[in-house]
Amino acid sequence: xxxxxxKSEYLTPGEVARMLHVSPKTVNRWAHEGRxxxxxxxxxxxxxxxxxxxxxxSQMASGSPx
Numbered sequence: 075x076x077x078x079x080x081k082s083e084y085l086t087p088g089e090v091a092r093m094l095h096v097s098p099k100t101v102n103r104w105a106h107e108g109r110x111x112x113x114x115x116x117x118x119x120x121x122x123x124x125x126x127x128x129x130x131x132s133q134m135a136s137g138s139p140x
Contacts (some may be wrong), residue, residue: 084113086122093131 087098088108094101105112105120110130113122 083124085124085127086089087122090122090127093127094134 085093087101087105090101091098101110101122102120104110105122110122111126112122115121
């Protein structure tokens with residue numbers, strides 16, 4: 075892997091919940107509703123891109139809608 079392409083960091087629902095000040099169940103519900111993008115691992119667990127979560131956190135802090 076070249077250094078010009080940084081590896082995306084994926085977060086668990088618990089990590090996302092702490093960043094957004096909500097519960098992990100809320101994060102999973104939002105993912106199910108399509109409000110936040112995620113991938114599903116082979117084991118069936120949701121993972122969220124850090125960049126996406128940071129974008130959502132900044133939108134929530136500024137009060138702007140999606």
